[in-house]
Amino acid sequence: MRLIIRDDPAAASKFIANYIIDRINTFNPSKEHPFVLGLPTGSSPVGIYKVLVERYKAGAISFEHVVTFNMDEYIGIPREHPESYHTFMYKHFFSHVNVHPSNIHILNGNAQDLEAECVGYEAAIKAVGGIDLFLGGIGPDGHIAFNEPGSSMASRTRVKTLAYDTIIANSRFFDNDLEKVPKMALTVGVQTVLEAREVVIIITGAHKSLALKKCIEEGVNHMWTLSSLQLHPHPMIVVDEDATLELQVKTVRYFKSIEAVASSQGFEQILPSKVRTGPRPATKSIEPLPETKQEPSILSPQPLTSTLLAAPATEYPLRSITPELIPDRMGSRIAAH
Amino acid sequence: MPSAITTGRPTITKFTNCRLLKGDQLVNQDLWVSSSTGKIVRSQEAFYSEHSVPDITINLNGRIISPGLIDVQLNGAFGFNFSSIPEDPSTYGKLLRQVNKSLVQTGVTSYLPTLTSSNKDVYHQALPHLGPSGRYRVASDGAESLGAHCEGPFISPTKNGIHPVEVLVPAPNGFSDLEDIYGVENISSTIDRDGNIAPPRIRKITAAPEIAAMTNTIQEITSRGIVYSIGHTEATYEEASAAVAAGATMITHLFNAMRPLHHRNPGVFGVLGRAESLPRPFFGIIADGIHLHPTSIKIAFNAHPEGFILVTDAMHLVGLPDGVYDWGNGERLVKSGPKLTLEGTDKIAGSSISLIECVNNFLNWSGASIPQALKAVTSTPAAMLNLQGVKGCLDSDADADLTILDEQVDSSGFKSLVVDQVWKFGSKVFDREE
Numbered sequence: 178m179r180l181i182i183r184d185d186p187a188a189a190s191k192f193i194a195n196y197i198i199d200r201i202n203t204f205n206p207s208k209e210h211p212f213v214l215g216l217p218t219g220s221s222p223v224g225i226y227k228v229l230v231e232r233y234k235a236g237a238i239s240f241e242h243v244v245t246f247n248m249d250e251y252i253g254i255p256r257e258h259p260e261s262y263h264t265f266m267y268k269h270f271f272s273h274v275n276v277h278p279s280n281i282h283i284l285n286g287n288a289q290d291l292e293a294e295c296v297g298y299e300a301a302i303k304a305v306g307g308i309d310l311f312l313g314g315i316g317p318d319g320h321i322a323f324n325e326p327g328s329s330m331a332s333r334t335r336v337k338t339l340a341y342d343t344i345i346a347n348s349r350f351f352d353n354d355l356e357k358v359p360k361m362a363l364t365v366g367v368q369t370v371l372e373a374r375e376v377v378i379i380i381t382g383a384h385k386s387l388a389l390k391k392c393i394e395e396g397v398n399h400m401w402t403l404s405s406l407q408l409h410p411h412p413m414i415v416v417d418e419d420a421t422l423e424l425q426v427k428t429v430r431y432f433k434s435i436e437a438v439a440s441s442q443g444f445e446q447i448l449p450s451k452v453r454t455g456p457r458p459a460t461k462s463i464e465p466l467p468e469t470k471q472e473p474s475i476l477s478p479q480p481l482t483s484t485l486l487a488a489p490a491t492e493y494p495l496r497s498i499t500p501e502l503i504p505d506r507m508g509s510r511i512a513a514h
Numbered sequence: 515m516p517s518a519i520t521t522g523r524p525t526i527t528k529f530t531n532c533r534l535l536k537g538d539q540l541v542n543q544d545l546w547v548s549s550s551t552g553k554i555v556r557s558q559e560a561f562y563s564e565h566s567v568p569d570i571t572i573n574l575n576g577r578i579i580s581p582g583l584i585d586v587q588l589n590g591a592f593g594f595n596f597s598s599i600p601e602d603p604s605t606y607g608k609l610l611r612q613v614n615k616s617l618v619q620t621g622v623t624s625y626l627p628t629l630t631s632s633n634k635d636v637y638h639q640a641l642p643h644l645g646p647s648g649r650y651r652v653a654s655d656g657a658e659s660l661g662a663h664c665e666g667p668f669i670s671p672t673k674n675g676i677h678p679v680e681v682l683v684p685a686p687n688g689f690s691d692l693e694d695i696y697g698v699e700n701i702s703s704t705i706d707r708d709g710n711i712a713p714p715r716i717r718k719i720t721a722a723p724e725i726a727a728m729t730n731t732i733q734e735i736t737s738r739g740i741v742y743s744i745g746h747t748e749a750t751y752e753e754a755s756a757a758v759a760a761g762a763t764m765i766t767h768l769f770n771a772m773r774p775l776h777h778r779n780p781g782v783f784g785v786l787g788r789a790e791s792l793p794r795p796f797f798g799i800i801a802d803g804i805h806l807h808p809t810s811i812k813i814a815f816n817a818h819p820e821g822f823i824l825v826t827d828a829m830h831l832v833g834l835p836d837g838v839y840d841w842g843n844g845e846r847l848v849k850s851g852p853k854l855t856l857e858g859t860d861k862i863a864g865s866s867i868s869l870i871e872c873v874n875n876f877l878n879w880s881g882a883s884i885p886q887a888l889k890a891v892t893s894t895p896a897a898m899l900n901l902q903g904v905k906g907c908l909d910s911d912a913d914a915d916l917t918i919l920d921e922q923v924d925s926s927g928f929k930s931l932v933v934d935q936v937w938k939f940g941s942k943v944f945d946r947e948e
Binding site: 256257263264267271272273277278279281283 | 530
């Protein structure tokens with residue numbers, strides 16, 4: 178788990194946006210080898226989209242070969258409804274950048290057969306080779322996507338009834354009329370998120386500090402679905418200072434020191450090159466590191482997930498990541514071309 | 515940027531980095547228009563369901579997109595007077611088409627060609643050319659007629675302005691007199707060759723309600739989809755109120771050619787007061803600095819901002835050099851800058867001002883915001899003509915008639931909007947820089 182702490186929401190958003198841009202550019206996506214990005218809606222990610230749009234307009238990033246999958250969508254409100262997630266995504270992101278509409282996937286809450294819609298969504302994710310980076314936010318109750326407290330940690334894309342708390346919270350967007358708030362939604366499951374090769378979560382504000390504490394300082398618990406991230410090989414949570422209010426000082430200092438030490442030593446906490454460039458067969462043969470180093474020297478206990486969860490994340494590493502040497506990074510970039 | 519549309523010709527244009535006139539605000543938002551439908555694209559739906567992406571993206575660098583301007587009182591322009599039939603009447607249509615192409619370059623994308631009081635045969639010859647012209651949605655045709663405006667001849671002989679008194683007539687027999695003067699086929703819906711119902715060629719009639727049976731005829735006029743406008747009238751407040759009750763929804767050039775506001779008899783202006791339980795009509799204002807004192811304009815605006823429509827009432831001399839010009843019946847007009855008078859008198863003979871100049875005058879005289887000033891030439895005239903959602907707005911599915919404006923302030927602090935580009939039915943028809 179990486180926990181990145183920034184002073185305010187704007188700095189946290191900027192960090193994530195720049196991280197995503199860096200990831201996509203390193204990945205060097207092409208038509209045949211697109212970068213697959215999972216996307217959230219909500220108030221926290223707005224700042225991230227804003228920076229992404231600015232950087233796109235400045236020419237720092239192209240989304241031409243980026244395939245997107247959104248987390249969720251309400252059931253039964255028109256796609257053009259001002260509160261639909263289609264509208265949100267169009268307004269904050271898609272209308273400003275060059276993501277091609279045929280590369281965009283958002284669950285259709287008005288599908289004739291919602292069950293088929295969900296199955297098709299999972300199949301579509303598989304068809305493009307899985308999600309490279311799933312960006313997400315959480316609710317004050319620690320829910321990720323619409324996986325409300327009590328959702329199965331092995332859940333997949335499905336119809337979900339919204340918690341009463343969420344309905345009340347959402348009513349502010351629907352004339353404060355509970356009757357108008359959609360009661361159901363389509364959402365990716367916890368397992369769908371965990372299968373992404375990397376998960377990045379933004380959490381800002383004091384009202385989410387309890388959720389952050391539950392998710393990183395306590396155990397895996399289906400009442401705080403984000404805590405499932407503890408089972409993921411490459412999770413990163415980016416927060417502002419306010420969101421750390423409930424954390425122990427020790428926790429905050431620990432994560433801050435990791436970041437400080439890493440940067441003082443001249444390396445960043447980066448992903449293994451395979452994850453960074455995606456499962457690209459051509460690069461495998463010229464991976465500079467000896468094959469043996471990929472194997473664990475000591476047989477470590479199997480991760481808990483492999484027994485808890487039906488399907489492990491793709492490219493599951495059996496050991497913690499050792500920061501790679503700079504020459505190796507260069508090599509993998511050259512190979513990518 | 516990849517295109518999901520396979521047509522060879524670019525059709526969808528996206529404007530970005532622009533400010534859109536939406537209600538009382540200038541909103542930072544993109545706008546998509548289609549030259550194949552001639553409409554503003556429901557961009558989100560087109561994006562998601564048809565996978566449409568813009569063929570061209572235009573960065574406007576913060577300039578304003580206004581709906582195309584609408585002038586509901588224009589008597590002629592660029593030397594052509596709609597009310598004077600040329601020696602060879604067959605050239606009328608050709609001359610009109612030239613006016614339309616020139617007019618659109620001033621930012622006016624639709625208008626009501628206005629006929630001043632004339633003999634019967636003028637109406638019969640001119641009106642067939644002046645009906646709504648946008649049915650085939652051809653951008654290169656230029657400014658579009660939304661139908662003719664007949665100002666007279668059923669007006670008061672004592673408030674005639676420069677309309678020749680000898681052609682003024684009362685309508686004692688009501689609607690049949692109007693049919694006789696204007697022509698039955700011009701004042702009624704017709705069925706065209708394709709079997710479609712075409713609206714009457716006349717869209718608006720200015721008449722004095724107190725003359726003969728006019729007040730009782732208003733309902734018959736409005737039932738044809740024609741706007742009845744009070745004007746050139748000696749009507750008292752009571753008579754004007756009766757006309758509004760009968761269905762009058764407009765006042766032609768408020769203050770001009772009517773009794774002035776008197777504190778014991780407020781006259782036509784009085785119907786803008788809130789006291790009566792009647793809907794308040796729209797009203798036209800000529801903001802050329804000659805017809806009205808700037809303060810009168812401000813008072814009228816404050817009395818009923820939602821009804822405030824800027825009109826030019828421009829004569830055919832707009833766009834021509836200063837001098838003395840023929841004005842039929844042996845009379846002549848003197849043009850001196852934006853001022854037009856009847857030779858030998860000090861009678862104001864309409865204006866020679868452009869609509870955007872009226873907007874700029876109003877902007878500087880009143881302290882109104884840019885959206886308020888632009889509404890007076892876009893959404894308000896569209897509402898008066900019952901064209902909400904089609905003209906005068908930037909809503910999805912409205913006609914893609916756009917006037918792109920640059921905001922400039924000169925050294926004296928005079929704020930002005932300059933017409934940079936004009937788009938008609940989704941295609942560019944004018945660019946100041948080209």
